Amino acid sequence: MGLKMEWSDSVLFARRISVSASATVIVISSLILAGWAAGNQHLMGSVLGSPPTQPVTAILFIPLAASLIALARGFRGPAILTGTFLLVFYLLTISAYIQGAEYGYNSRLITSVLFLIYAAVLFLFSTSRFSVAQIITFPAGVISYCVLVGYVAGIGVYGEYFLMALYTAVLHILIAVSILSLFPERGVMAPLHASFVGGHIVRLILPVMIASITVLGLLTLKMRYHMFPGFGEVFLMGMTVSLIIVSVIIVAAELNRIDLKRKTYRRDLRRTQRFFRDVLENLAEAVAVFDAEGNILYQNTAMKRLGVVDFPEYSGERRPVIIDRTDLKGRHYTGWMVPRFQGDEYAGFIVSLTDITDLILAKRSLEDTLMERDALLAEVHHRVKNNLQIIISLLNIQAMNADDDTRRILMDTQSRVRAMAIIHETLYDSGDFSGVLMDSFITRLMERLITVHSAHGVHFRVDADVRLNLETAIPLALFINEALTNSIRHAFPEGEGMIDVRITSNDHLHLTAADDGVGIENPPAGTVGISLMRALADQLDGEFELISDNGTVVSLHFRELEYKSRF
Numbered sequence: 001m002g003l004k005m006e007w008s009d010s011v012l013f014a015r016r017i018s019v020s021a022s023a024t025v026i027v028i029s030s031l032i033l034a035g036w037a038a039g040n041q042h043l044m045g046s047v048l049g050s051p052p053t054q055p056v057t058a059i060l061f062i063p064l065a066a067s068l069i070a071l072a073r074g075f076r077g078p079a080i081l082t083g084t085f086l087l088v089f090y091l092l093t094i095s096a097y098i099q100g101a102e103y104g105y106n107s108r109l110i111t112s113v114l115f116l117i118y119a120a121v122l123f124l125f126s127t128s129r130f131s132v133a134q135i136i137t138f139p140a141g142v143i144s145y146c147v148l149v150g151y152v153a154g155i156g157v158y159g160e161y162f163l164m165a166l167y168t169a170v171l172h173i174l175i176a177v178s179i180l181s182l183f184p185e186r187g188v189m190a191p192l193h194a195s196f197v198g199g200h201i202v203r204l205i206l207p208v209m210i211a212s213i214t215v216l217g218l219l220t221l222k223m224r225y226h227m228f229p230g231f232g233e234v235f236l237m238g239m240t241v242s243l244i245i246v247s248v249i250i251v252a253a254e255l256n257r258i259d260l261k262r263k264t265y266r267r268d269l270r271r272t273q274r275f276f277r278d279v280l281e282n283l284a285e286a287v288a289v290f291d292a293e294g295n296i297l298y299q300n301t302a303m304k305r306l307g308v309v310d311f312p313e314y315s316g317e318r319r320p321v322i323i324d325r326t327d328l329k330g331r332h333y334t335g336w337m338v339p340r341f342q343g344d345e346y347a348g349f350i351v352s353l354t355d356i357t358d359l360i361l362a363k364r365s366l367e368d369t370l371m372e373r374d375a376l377l378a379e380v381h382h383r384v385k386n387n388l389q390i391i392i393s394l395l396n397i398q399a400m401n402a403d404d405d406t407r408r409i410l411m412d413t414q415s416r417v418r419a420m421a422i423i424h425e426t427l428y429d430s431g432d433f434s435g436v437l438m439d440s441f442i443t444r445l446m447e448r449l450i451t452v453h454s455a456h457g458v459h460f461r462v463d464a465d466v467r468l469n470l471e472t473a474i475p476l477a478l479f480i481n482e483a484l485t486n487s488i489r490h491a492f493p494e495g496e497g498m499i500d501v502r503i504t505s506n507d508h509l510h511l512t513a514a515d516d517g518v519g520i521e522n523p524p525a526g527t528v529g530i531s532l533m534r535a536l537a538d539q540l541d542g543e544f545e546l547i548s549d550n551g552t553v554v555s556l557h558f559r560e561l562e563y564k565s566r567f
Contacts, residue, residue, distance in 0.1 A: 011184050011185050014189075017177065018181035019072050021174045021175070022175075025061050026065045028171060029058040029059070029061040032045060033059065035052075036055050044167075045166055045167035045168070048152070048166055050151055050165050050167070051165050053166075053167040054168075057165075058171075061171050064082060064086065064115075065175065065178070067081075068178050068182060071126075072182055079125060080123070082119075083118075083119040083120075083123045084119075086118060087116065090113075091116070094109070094112050094113070118140070121136065125182070130187030130189075131187035131188050133179065134188050137179045138176075140175075141172070143164075143172075144169045144170075148169040280300045281301050283302065284354075284355065285353060285354050286299075286300065286302035286306050286308070286333070286335075287351070287352050287353075288300075288303045288308070288351045289340075290348045290349050292346055292347055292348050302353075306329065306353070320337065320339070322335075322337075323335045323337055323351070323353070325356070332357045333355055333356065334354060335353035335354055336351075382428050384421075384424045385421050388418070391417050395411075395417070416478055416481060418445075418448060419445060419477045419480070420474060422441060422445050423436055423470075426441045426444060434467070434469075435473070436467065436469075437465075438473070438476075439463075443462050445477070445484065446499070449481075449485060449488055457492070457494075457496035458488055458495075458498075458499060460498070460499045462501050463500075463501070463502045466505050468560055471561045472540065472558075475539045475540055479533055480511070483554040484499065485529070486529055487499050487513065487515040487517060491515040491516075498515065499514070499515045500513075500515075501513050501514075508559050509557070511554075511558070512553060512555050513553070513554040514553040515552050516550070519548040519549060519551050519552050530546070537556055540559070540561065541559055542556050
C-alpha cells in the first residue's frame with residue numbers, strides 16, 4: 001500500500017494568501033483608476049521614474065483578480081469568460097504591435113504577453129490542469145519581479161518591449177502569487193505544502209532566500225553605481241557565499257531537530273508497541289491479527305498454543321461478529337471477529353478467543369444443583385402431602401367411633417388438613433416451586449369438597465390466574481376452604497347451585513367467593529369457621545367482609561406476604 005501525501009496547515013494559509021493577493025489587486029487597480037480620474041500622478045504610478053499604469057491595464061486586472069477569487073470559491077464560469085475576453089483582447093494587441101497598428105488603448109507588449117499567460121492559466125485551472133498553469137506563471141512572476149527590482153534600484157527598465165510601469169509590475173507579482181497559492185495541494189506546488197520534511201524545509205528556507213537575495217542584489221547595485229564602482233560584484237559573491245553558509249546551517253539545524261523528533265517518536269513508538277505486546281502476550285485470551293487477505297500478522301502466546309489456522313470468513317460487516325462456541329484441544333472457546341479499517345478501506349480483522357470451559361462446567365454444575373434442589377423440594381412436598389393424607393386418614397378413623405359433635409369437629413379438621421395437602425400436591429404436580437397457581441389449587445379443592453360432601457349438584461367457576469408464594473398460599477387456602485365448605489353445607493338446601501370464585505390482582509389482591517344459595521339472614525359472628533376466617537385475614541393483613549343478599553359473598557382484600565428468612 002503506497003503512502004499518500006499528507007497536507008500541512010500551510011495549505012489553508014496559502015489559499016488565504018491567494019484570496020488576499022487578488023483582493024489587493026482589485027484595491028490597487030481601483031486606486032490607479034481613481035488617480036487617472038483625479039489627475040493624481042502618484043496614484044497613476046508616476047514614481048521612481050516609472051511611467052503611469054495604463055487605465056485599460058488597471059481595468060483588466062479587476063476581472064482577472066475577481067475570477068481567481070471565484071475559482072477559490074469553486075466557481076469556474078467567471079474564469080472561462082474572463083479568460084476568453086483576455087485572450088481575444090491581447091491577441092489583437094500583439095497583432096497591432098506586429099503590424100504597427102494602433103487601437104487606442106496603448107497597452108505595452110510585455111503586459112500583453114503576461115495577460116495572455118493569465119488567460120491560459122484561467123482556462124487550465126477551469127479544466128483542472130494545475131501543473132501547466134503553475135509552470136507558465138513562474139516566468140510572469142520573475143519578469144515582474146525583475147522590473148520591480150530595477151525601479152527600486154534606480155536603474156529602470158531597458159528596451160521598448162520590456163517596458164512596464166512600476167505599479168503594473170506590483171500587480172503582476174500579486175497576480176502571480178495569487179495563482180501559485182490558489183491550489184497549493186495540486187500540481188508542481190504540492191511538494192511545498194506537504195507535511196513531510198521536504199515541504200517543511202522549503203517553506204522555511206524559500207522566503208529567507210528570496211528576501212536575502214533581493215536585499216543583497218539591491219545593496220550590490222547601490223555599491224556598484226554610487227559607492228564603490230567595481231566592488232559590487234565582489235560584495236555580491238561574498239554575500240552569496242555567506243547566504244549559502246547560513247542557509248546550510250539553518251537546513252542542518254532543522255534537519256537535526258526533525259531527526260531528533262523522529263528518534264523520539266520512534267523510541268516512544270517502540271515503547272508503546274512493547275507495552276501493548278506485553279499486554280497481549282500476557283492475556284489469557286487468544287488474540288490474532290490478520291490482513292485483508294487473511295494472512296496472520298500477529299498472534300499472542302495463547303493463540304500460538306492453540307495452533308488455530310482456520311477461522312470463519314469475514315462477512316463484510318463493519319461491526320464485530322461473534323464466534324460460536326468452538327472446541328479446541330478438549331476445551332471450549334468463544335470469541336469475536338473484529339474488522340479493521342484504515343479510513344474506509346478494509347485492512348483485515350482481529351480474532352479473540354476466550355476459554356469458557358470453566359464457565360460451562362460451572363453452568364452444568366449449577367444446573368445439576370438446581371435439578372437436585374428441585375428433586376429434593378418435590379420429594380419434600382410429596383412427603384408432606386403423604387403425611388397430611390395419613391393425618392386425614394387417622395382423623396377419618398377417629399371420626400368413625402366418635403359421637404356426632406366430635407365427628408363434626410374431626411371432619412372440619414380433616415377438611416382443613418386436606419386443603420393444606422392439596423397445596424403441596426399442586427406444587428408437586430406443577431414442578432415450579434416458586435409459588436402456587438391458585439386457579440389449579442381452587443379447582444382441585446372444589447372437586448374434593450364436592451366429593452366429600454356428596455354435593456354433585458353444586459357447580460363452580462374459578463377465575464384465579466395468580467401465583468402466590470407458599471407463605472401466602474397456605475393461610476389463603478385455609479380461608480378459601482372455610483368459605484367453600486360453608487357454602488356447600490348451608491347455601492343449597494335443594495342440593496343444587498353455583499359457586500363463583502375469583503382472585504384479581506391490581507394494586508392489591510382481591511378474593512371473592514360468591515354463591516347463589518339461600519343466604520344467611522343473621523351471619524354468625526362467633527362460630528369457629530368465622531373466627532378462623534377473621535384470624536386468617538389478619539394473618540394476611542387483609543380486610544374480610546361477609547355479605548348475605550340473594551346468596552352469600554365472602555370478600556377478602558389482602559396482599560402477598562414477603563418471605564421471611566429463617567437464617
